Amino acid sequence: MVRRGTPRRLAAFLMLAGLVFVGMPPCAVAAHGGKTIAIDYLALDTSHPTPSTLLDPPPLDTGLRGAQLAIADTNTTGRFTGQDFVMQVSVERDPAMVVQDFERALAAGHRLFITDVPADLLLKLADAKDAGSAVLLDATSADDRLRGADCRANTLHLLPSRAMLADALMQYLAIKNWRRIMLLTGRDPADALYADAMRHAAEKFQITLQADRPWSFNPAAQQADTGHYQVNDEVAHATQGVSFDVLVVADEADNFGDELAYRTDQPRPVAGTQGLVPTAWAHAMDEYASTQLQTRFHRATGRWMTARDYGGWLAVRSIGEAATRSASADPAHIIAYLHGPDFTVSGYKGPELSFRGWDGQLRQPVLLADDRSLVSISPQLGFLHQTNELDTLGPDQPETACHFH
Amino acid sequence: MPFPLIRPSRRCAAWILASVLAMWLQPAFAFRIFVSNEKDNTITVLDGASLKILQTVTVGARPRGIVLSADGKSLYICTSDADHIEVLDLASLTVTRVLPSNPDPEYMALSHDGKTLYVANEDNSQVSVLDIADGRITSEIPVGVEPEGMAVSPDDKTVLCTSETTSMAHFIDVATHEVTASVLVGTRPRFAVFTKDGSRVWVSSEVAGTVAVIDTGTHKILHTITFDLPEVPTAAIQAVGINLTEDGHTAFVDLGPANRVAVIDADTFKVKKYLLVGQRVWHGAFSPDQSTLYVANGISNDMSVIDVKNLEVTQSVPVGQSPWGIVVAP
Numbered sequence: 121m122v123r124r125g126t127p128r129r130l131a132a133f134l135m136l137a138g139l140v141f142v143g144m145p146p147c148a149v150a151a152h153g154g155k156t157i158a159i160d161y162l163a164l165d166t167s168h169p170t171p172s173t174l175l176d177p178p179p180l181d182t183g184l185r186g187a188q189l190a191i192a193d194t195n196t197t198g199r200f201t202g203q204d205f206v207m208q209v210s211v212e213r214d215p216a217m218v219v220q221d222f223e224r225a226l227a228a229g230h231r232l233f234i235t236d237v238p239a240d241l242l243l244k245l246a247d248a249k250d251a252g253s254a255v256l257l258d259a260t261s262a263d264d265r266l267r268g269a270d271c272r273a274n275t276l277h278l279l280p281s282r283a284m285l286a287d288a289l290m291q292y293l294a295i296k297n298w299r300r301i302m303l304l305t306g307r308d309p310a311d312a313l314y315a316d317a318m319r320h321a322a323e324k325f326q327i328t329l330q331a332d333r334p335w336s337f338n339p340a341a342q343q344a345d346t347g348h349y350q351v352n353d354e355v356a357h358a359t360q361g362v363s364f365d366v367l368v369v370a371d372e373a374d375n376f377g378d379e380l381a382y383r384t385d386q387p388r389p390v391a392g393t394q395g396l397v398p399t400a401w402a403h404a405m406d407e408y409a410s411t412q413l414q415t416r417f418h419r420a421t422g423r424w425m426t427a428r429d430y431g432g433w434l435a436v437r438s439i440g441e442a443a444t445r446s447a448s449a450d451p452a453h454i455i456a457y458l459h460g461p462d463f464t465v466s467g468y469k470g471p472e473l474s475f476r477g478w479d480g481q482l483r484q485p486v487l488l489a490d491d492r493s494l495v496s497i498s499p500q501l502g503f504l505h506q507t508n509e510l511d512t513l514g515p516d517q518p519e520t521a522c523h524f525h
Numbered sequence: 526m527p528f529p530l531i532r533p534s535r536r537c538a539a540w541i542l543a544s545v546l547a548m549w550l551q552p553a554f555a556f557r558i559f560v561s562n563e564k565d566n567t568i569t570v571l572d573g574a575s576l577k578i579l580q581t582v583t584v585g586a587r588p589r590g591i592v593l594s595a596d597g598k599s600l601y602i603c604t605s606d607a608d609h610i611e612v613l614d615l616a617s618l619t620v621t622r623v624l625p626s627n628p629d630p631e632y633m634a635l636s637h638d639g640k641t642l643y644v645a646n647e648d649n650s651q652v653s654v655l656d657i658a659d660g661r662i663t664s665e666i667p668v669g670v671e672p673e674g675m676a677v678s679p680d681d682k683t684v685l686c687t688s689e690t691t692s693m694a695h696f697i698d699v700a701t702h703e704v705t706a707s708v709l710v711g712t713r714p715r716f717a718v719f720t721k722d723g724s725r726v727w728v729s730s731e732v733a734g735t736v737a738v739i740d741t742g743t744h745k746i747l748h749t750i751t752f753d754l755p756e757v758p759t760a761a762i763q764a765v766g767i768n769l770t771e772d773g774h775t776a777f778v779d780l781g782p783a784n785r786v787a788v789i790d791a792d793t794f795k796v797k798k799y800l801l802v803g804q805r806v807w808h809g810a811f812s813p814d815q816s817t818l819y820v821a822n823g824i825s826n827d828m829s830v831i832d833v834k835n836l837e838v839t840q841s842v843p844v845g846q847s848p849w850g851i852v853v854a855p
Contacts, residue, residue, distance in 0.1 A: 196650050196670045197691040200707035409689070409713070409731075412671050415648060444692070444709065466690070466712045466732045471760030485760075501758075509758060 155449035159207045159439060160225045161187055161432075162245070163236035164218050183236040183260050184209060185421045186429030187436045192420070194440030203443055207234075207436070215241045219248065226250045231451035232257075234435040236428070239263045239270070246272035255455045257435035260428045264317065267479040268515065271522035276458065276480045278438070279431040282314050284514035285398040286321035288486035288498035289368070289391055291512070292398075294325045295500045298365035302331040302388075304358065304380070306371040314393060315370040331362040335369075335376055355383035368392040395490060398498070401430035402489035407497070410468035434467060434482065441465045469497065471510065479522040483510040556813050557615075559600055559852045560821055560828060561588040562845025568602065569844040570618060573812060573853065576830065576842050582618050585611050590632035590675075591850040595639025600852060603630040603644070610644065610655070615854055624660050627653045632716075634675035634684065636699075643684045643697075645672035652686050654702065664702050668695050674717040676726065678741065685726055687714035694728045694739060706744040711735040716808070718767050720791075729764035729778060736764050736778055738794065748794045750778070757783045766808035770833070771815050777831070779806040779820055786820055786829075788836055798836050802829035810851040821848035 161184060179185075187207065194205045210221040218237060222245050225233070231254040235242055239261060246256055256275045258266065262282045266275070280288070293299065301322060305315040315332075322329055337354045344350075359367065367384055369392040371377035377394030389395060403414065403424035413433075417425040425433070439454060441464070446457040457463055464472035469485045476483055488496040499505075503512040515521070556573035566588060570580045585604030588611075592601045600613040603626065610630055612622035626633075629648035633655075635641070642655040645668075652672060654664040669691025676685045677699075684697040687710075694714055696706040711733025719726045725747065728737045736750040752762050763781030769791065770776075776789040782805045788798040803822025806829070811818050818831040821844070828848060830840040 193670045193690055196667075197688075197693070199667065200669065200691070200693060200695070200704065409671075412647060412689075464712060464733075466692075470732075472712055472732050509760075 155202055156204045156206055157232070157439070157443055157449050157451075157454070158230050159191075159205060159232045159234060159436065160222075160230050161207055161209045161234045161236070162218055162222055163209075163211045164215055164238065164241055165211050165213045166238065179423055179426070182426045182428035183432040184211075186417070186425060186432035186434075187234055187259065188432075189417055189420050189429075190433040190436030190440065193416075194436060197440060197444055201444055201447070203449055205436070205440060205443075215244070219244055222251075223248060226254060231255065231455065232439055234259050234432065236260045236432070239266055242266060242275065243270060243272065246275050253452070253455075255451075255458060257438060259431040259435040263313070264515075267481045268521035271479050271524060273480075273524040276438070276475055276482065278434040278482050279400045279427060280398075280484060280486050281481060281514050282317035283320065284481075284486055286314075286317035287324065287513045288398040288488060289318070289396070290321040290325040290327050291498045291500040291503055292396075292488050292496050293327055293366060293391075295502065299326065300328050300330045300364045301366050301368045302333070302359065302362050302364040303329060303368045303370065304333055304335045306335050306369075306373070306375055306377075308371075308373055308375075310372040311370040311393075314372055318368055318370060318392065330364040333358065335371070337376065351379050352383045355380055356385045359384040359386070359388070361385075364388060366391050367395075369394055396488055396495055397490065398486050398488055400427040400484070400486065401425055402427075402487050402494060404489045404492055404494045405468075405487055407494065408468050408470045413468050430467075434465065434473075437467075438463075438465050438482075473510075476511070476517075478517045478520045479515065481514060483508065483513075485510065486513055556853055556855045558810070558819055558828070559591060559613075559854060560844045560848045561591045561602060561850040562847060563587055563589055563823070563849045564847035565845045566604075567845045568600070568613060569848070571828075571842065571844070576840065578844070580618055581845065582613065582620075584613065584620060585609065589849045590630070590645075591852050592633055592635050592642070593852050593854050595635065595637070597854055600854070601633065601635070601642060603633055605629050605631055605647070610642065622660070624655060624657065625653075625662055626655065627651065627662060627665065631673050632675050634677045636677050636681050637679065638681060643675050643677065643686070645675050645686060647671050647673060647689075650688070652684070652697065666697055666702050666704070668697075668704065669693050669707070673715050674728065676717040676719050678719050678726075679721060679723040683741065685717045685719070685728075687717050687728055689713045689715065689731070692730070694726070694737070696741075696744060708737075708739055708744050708746065710737040710739075710746070711749070715765050716767055718769055720769060721771070721773055727767050727769065727776065729767055731763040731765055731781065734759070734762035734764055734780075736767065736776075736789075750789060750794050750796070752778075752780060752783070752787055752796060752799075754780075754783055754785065754799060757785070765806070766820070768809045768811060768818060770811070775833075777809060777818055777820075779809060781805055781807070782824075784822075786818075786831065800829075800831060800836065800838050802831070802838055803827045803841055807848070808850045810853045812853055813855055819851050819853070821851050823847050823849060 212218045234257045258277045369377040371393045381390045442454045442457040467473045473484045499512045558571040560569040568582045585607030587606035590603040602611045610624040610626045611620045614621040627646045630644045631647040633644040644653040652666040669688025671689035674687035686695045693707045711730030713732040715731045716729045738748045761782040766779035768777045776791045778787045785799045803825035805823040809820035827841045
């Protein structure tokens, strides 16, 4: 497969040990015997803007490293079932090239795909010719529309949607009885989607929106000498005259969200994309034996697992679990098992996880954590559901906008 | 005249002798309970009769699985974060020996001849075979991801290992150290125990919240036991430790954060009763006469005492932080 990318990103990806098969044909066969199960990891290398702080620069290989760890985990199981899982990684800078790689793999008979691409590109892949008999495991998106009006029958989503994240936070605020929030929304389109999810969840759990304001202050200010005075004034000013319990921030790219806490007019905690964050995974998580996963990941990569890595890990583990349980290396059987009623995967968050039949979303607990501690895990106790408490997070079957064609 | 004087004194002497003998012999009938405390790196030693804490012994980092030596004189302790096994001398209550184990030993099983320990290395997907006399690892057997449950068959010919992420019960041939069969069970199998006749092995699955009873001859699952507790969230029903009574008719299954021990008729596999115990119940052990079962509660930091005949929880006794395993020693 042709690989393009900025030299830095390209180098970072090529450094990933073992599983990048540059120039190898898609039908690569594993070194040891057994039935080979081919998985394709398709990623679009989106150039991330530099974050506002030099602390903890985001790793360039999130998502993929989780998938690679799961390949190793799954192949350990494969030793006993005679199954070899081989993952071919293709990272492109041009969406058209991702589509081309996908079509080439389809033509070679591959049917199991893990994607790390934006919503529009994912839809392009899902709607491609011959994609109907494939499965796309969306490892990294949180877009509600992919689980709603734009859902596809051949696509499954591993990470919680924004709606699930928002419901997880609002359930927690409800049980704490912190029922008045102020919402501050950044300028990126993703921030608007996050804020929408928060508004909807607030209404669902009877949390009052005391104020709903955009944040337009220049995020570069805090890097100037004495800039912290300016930031402090600005945040105090923005939060003045509003009576609220929690400041909810929508800033997915980390442009300003970290600059809010301790600077508000009234002393109030921050939650949302920063502060107390609803997330699929957090490095402070050590319940439900997750220490084992955290340690394995850290040993393999030298860094902590992010939510995107967790999505990649879950995607491969789901394929592995379906292959083991269906005792088949045939993609058609694996896909049928993934969509079937018996499928579950263990995600180190307590209950077994499974896909919602109505929108292809993996139902799962959502962690509420800050940088240093796990604060809670939603669903909160007492939020009941007639079939599965996990379905109190995100759109339930009766309210889904997804109607598979 | 002298006789009446002498007679009582003889009787008295006999009485005193008997009393002294009885006092001297008493420790032989009494027993002690040992609890490993994962978070404060200690072993709590309790008197079996009074349930008073006799001593708290500091050991290596993160003690989890504990097993009594065949002669009953030592306790083998998996000190997981110290990456070795410590041998606690039960007379002096001091660690007298350290055995190698390979990284992250979580649980182990002892051969019935008392010579070999089979150790699950949770972090590197293998079982280490440890020659106790030599203090040497003689073999490493690759198994699935996150091996944990370990058991040795009564005839010492088979070792069973459960791997949690792989969701398998691996049957290992002791003679060849080869995995001869891998049985797919419910998600995150944690613990295994053979029946006394060796014909079956019971395997608990934590995330699935089930227990599989496997035929050791055919390696087929005979029955999968499920637990129905409407008042408990499904995710909290996690099967962990299992204790089978000597007569083989009853099984006690520790249900983790469901805070209950399920009592199962081992002939019909039906749940007879759920006993409410402390929080996140892990593992248990019977008293020597099997009249009492002690279980360790990992979150409430205590040990629940269960009356086996009446199926009642009679007492809870505070121990260390995050109690994990329990061993009863005469």
